[in-house]
Every structure is written in structure tokens, then in C-alpha cells.
Amino acid sequence: MARTEERHLLVRLGGALLGVLALPGWTLAAPDRPIALVLPVGALYTVACLVAIPSVMERRPALRLPVCAGLLAAGWVILVWLGPQNPWVLLYALVVIAAMLPLFWVLALTGVTMLGLLVWGAATGDAFARVPDLIMIASVTAVVGLLASLVETNAELRRAREQVAELATARERERVARDLHDILGHSLTTVAVKAGLARRVLDKGGDPEMASTQIGEVEELARRALDDVRATIDDYREVRLSVELSNAAEALRSVGVDADLPRAVDDLDPALRSAFGYVLRETVTNVVRHAHADRVRVRLGRDHIEITDDGDGHPEGRFGNGLSGLSERMRAVDGRLSTGPGLLDGDREGFTVYAYGGRAGGSR
Template sequence: MTRRDVSDRGSERQRWWGTAGADPRPGLFVRWPIVGTLFLLPILIPAVQEVTRGGAVGESALELVLILLYGLCYLAFPWFVFRGHGVRFRFVFCAVMLALGWLIVVLLQGDSIYVLIYVMAVLAFGLPAPLAMLLGGGSLLAAALLIASGADTYGSWSDLGTVLGVSAALFFMGRLLSTVRSLREAQDEIATMAVSAERARLARDLHDILGHSLTTITVKAGLARRVLETGHDNERAIDEIREVEGLARSALTDVRATVSEYREVSLSAELVGARAALRAAEIDADLPHAVDNVRTDLQQVFGYVLREAVTNVLRHSGARHVKVRLGRAWLEIEDDGVGAPEGARGNGLRGLSERLAEVGGTLRVENAAGGGLMLRAEVRPALEVAS
């Protein structure tokens, strides 16, 4: 059995024993006293009449008190059941109400078995399914034994059948409402996760876009400043400043497209941008001239890898030479800079790992033997992964 199977079974068990008592809509607490009173009248009025009709005064008073307590429990059960109380608290409340119901059945006799319908409703809506079946099923079994013993003063088999049918309908209605509550909670959780995922996507994409663009703009602006300071090649400085302007406009367009989730990265375009950025930083670049040998479905994610790797070279490496190699399902970037501390990974590399994981790939970053850093992104074939 896999860990996922165990988790799924645990989730099923949690749903089965779940706390069926999450807060319902607030309007219930306003409407229920009126609705609940109307539900109680058809059976409580005859019961009160039966009590006041005759018999010992003390016994009649006791029966009346029990009926009033039972009715109050029925009217108050939303506050006891739906206010975030634990299963144990709700179980005790339902057990007390069930005991009151049975006392009324025993004392009133007649067709008083119908009184149990109210506590069956509370069990169905207030307790997890196993506990509701335990208390409700035990009560119905006790009623059946009572009728089978010949004590027909408490009701007939048809009365018991009616109570059983209504109780079953209430039980399944309670499970339905519990399922609806669970679905609402799941929808809220999915919405929260979607917002978090969108924030992570924006943070990752903006980091990749602005990090590279601003680094390239900084390098080119610095180059233009140095050329202007020497005063030897003003035309080149003007060309660099034009490229800075173009990069700024491109970055603004990329940000707008990223926010709209319409932006796509091209590996070939990233190679062209990397060549220009590395040349401006006076870093010798050994780059491929074409990307035809790379799988089409991997060119976008490899474009992100190349962009982030070149950005890190420009920012941190102090390298003088960068070499890029491409394969059908792999990309490798190596420089001769200072390398990186063992295990150090910034937000950019973590974002690349997430992008590669989405296509079944991995990212490996390690210090090269002769100094510098080597970054390799690789996507293994599906058959190899499955094996």
C-alpha cells in the first residue's frame, strides 16, 4: 500500500467521522426558533392536552416539565451543535435529549413513539454518521423490542415504520448537508490555493523578467557611461543608450503580458539577448547558433533557464567566459567565475526548479572542477521516469 493510498483512506475516515457541525448560514439562528416551534406544535399540543387531562398532579407536572425541556432542547440544538463545539460535547447533548425523549415515551404511552422523531433529526444533523447510527439505530431497535414484547401502549408496528422512514430520510438529509458544507469548504480552499498559485506565478515570472532585463539595462548603461567618459566613441554610446531604451520598453511590455498571462519565452530569442548582454559586459560567450536540436515543447522552459543563468553570471559570477550547450532534452551553462556557496539557491533557481518539475525535469547546480559554476537542466523521457 502506497503512502498516497494511506492518506486517501485517512481522508475517507476523517470525512466519515468528520465533525458534522460546522457553522451554517447565520440566518438559521434567526429563523429556527420560529420554524422549530411550528414543527413542535403538532405533537406537543396533544401531549400537553394528555398531561393536563387528568391523572396525578405530580406525575402530570413531571411529564409537562419533561416535554418543555425536550422542546427547548429541540429549539436550542443549533446553538449547541453548530457553534464549533467538539464531537464529545455534541454527543452528550444528543444523549441527554434522547434520554428526555425516552422518558416522555415511557410516561405518556399511547402513540408517544412519534416524539422520537425530533431527537432523530438532531442526531442526523448534529453528529457524525457512525455516532448518529449508533444512538438512532439503538433507539429504534429498543422501540422494536418494546413493541414486540406486546407493549402496544407505546405504539404499533406501523407507528415504528413511520418513525423509521422519517429517521432514515433525516439521516440522509443530514449527510447531504454535511457533504454540501464540505464542498463549500473545499471550494474556499481551492480559491485560496488558486490565489496563492497566481501570486507565486507572478512573483516567479516578474523575477525572471525584471531580473534579467534590469541587469542587462544596468550593464549596457554602465558601458555607455564608460564610453561617454572616455569620449572616444560617442556613436557606440548612443547605440548602447538606444538599446537600453528598447530593453526598457520590452521589459514594460513583458510585465504587462505576464500580468495577463499571455507572455511566452523563446529559446532562440533568449540566445540573442544573452549574446548581447554578455558582449556588453565584456564576457566571452560560446553560444549555440541554433536551437533546432531542442525539443519544441522544452524550448520555452529552457529559455527561462538560459535567461536566469545569464542573469546570475552578469550579477554574481565575475566570469570572463561562459559556455552554453544544448541537447534534445538538456541545457548546460558553465562559467569560469567564483562559483557559489554549497547549497545556496536563490528565488530564481527555486523558480526554475518548479518550472522544470512541471515538465518532469530537474535542475542541477554545482561548482565546476576548474572553478566557476555549472548549471544543467535536463528532462528525462517519460518511459525512463516510469521505470
């Protein structure tokens, strides 16, 4: 709702500015007409076109069409009154039509308007003199229509992203619920059974040693379940390489860097995916912040990752403490991290980050 109101405000402000700038044109439109009458007519027509967009934009097309047709008819009335030398008057209504109606109606109403102006020009003998005006009117209408289409496309993309985020959140909730059920379901059921057995033994005055054994097993089961929950939470917090590849693509695209990224991580050793995810995240972050690169290439093997950019090489402090942190993560998986110059089919000396795990990379 806030975005809609902001768009309406911008439309009002932009239209008001254009209306003010067009007032001198109205004063010169028809020298034989009284200015005291031409100016109020022009102002009222401008306000009507200005108010129509935010007032009707959010309503169904069935209501938009008669409003646009009414504005176009009013424009024709004013044009007939001012004279055929002022076809730009119809541009007000055509801009509203291009902003509010589907493409079919935009083409239909614009085409009928152009045809009407040509017929009128032929009847008055100045059809060729009106051609530049017609080209201007058609061009401006087309530009407004394209801008309106882009705005609507961006809105649809924004809605699609929001839906994707909601679906991703729902899937993640389902996954968490499923994992917790799998982890705790059996353990808590067994805990409940053994605790109930121990209670019944004690209630009946049975063997305290048996009850103590059952309570001990309950304690052990609860401890195991707690360890499983902690392990699961740690796994949720773990950086995932597949997610980092998606984030890297979005981050690089947002700053205009061409990204050559692998499409899958299936061939990579699962034990290295988290560490390589940290390497990718830190490297891409530094490319975005400091490298001034145009291209980035990421190559994955079963036990190594190589990230090369064509940026400013290896300036001092580009990684800072991040490089030592990555080195520690790679040592934790029996790997190493190395950096150096790299080229991406160009003359600029870029920068390469190479990480490998286990015994890989010995030949590099």
C-alpha cells in the same frame, strides 16, 4: 461564519414552528395527566432539543454524544410518564441525533431506541399496535439524517471549491511572477550594466560618444522590455478556449442543460483558440439566456468549431450585436462564421453555430 449563523437561525425558526405545531399533540398525549403539567414539560423538552443543535453543532463529536444521549434519556423519562402510546416523544431527540452525530452513532442509538420500544410493546401486549409508530419514527429520523448528510456534503464541496480557487489564484500568481522574471530579468540586468558603463565613462571624463552609444542601447532595451510586457499583458487578457470550455460546462449545468463538450483542445490550431473561445462564450451565453435548450453539443477540429443546441431555433435578435462581433473576430484570423438549423437526434429544430479559420470549411 455568516453562513453558520444563518443556518442556526433557520434551525431555531424551524424548530420553534414545529414546537408550536406539536403543542396540541402534547395536550392530547395523556388525558389522565394534568395539562398544566404536560404542556410545560413538552415546551421545555422542545426548547432543549431546539437549543442543542446550534449550541453543540460546531463542537467536537465527543461533546455532542453526551448531549444527544441526555436528550434521549429525558425523552424516555417523559415517555414512561406519559405512557407507551406516545412513542413520538422520542422523535425529538432522534432528530437531534440524526442532525449532529456520525452515522454509526445515529444507527446505534436509533436501533437501541427501536428495540426498547418493541420490548416495551411486547411486555404490554401491544407490540403490533406500535409498529406503525415505529416505522414513522424510523422514517423521519432517516430523512433528517439524509438531509444533514446532504448539508455537510454541500459544505465540503463549497470548501473544496474555495480551496481550488485559492490554488488556482496562487498558481496564476506564480505564473505571472515567472513570466515577468523571464521577460524583465535579462533586459533589466543588461540595462543596469550598460547604464553603469555609461556613468563610469562620463565620471572619468571619457568619450561622450561612447557614453551616448551606451545610453542609446539602454533606451532600445527599455523599449523592447516595455513591448514584451505589453504583449504578455495582452496574452493574459486573451480569452482561452480551454477556460471557456470549463466555464461553458458550469454555465450549462447550472441551468440544467446536458452538455457534450470536448475534453481537450490540443489538436486545435493555436492561432484559432482565442477566436474560438469568443465564439463558444457568446454562443453558450445565448443558449443559457434565450434558447430554452435541453442539450448542447460542441465539436472541435483542427481549424473549426461547431456548436449545436436543440433549442428554439434561430429567433430574431437571439445574438444581436454579438454575431457581428464574432464575425469580425473570425475575419481577423482569415475565417468565417455561419449559423443555421441543427438537429441533435430529436424532433426539435435546433440551432448551429459553425466557425472556421484559415482555408478550412470550404466544403461546408
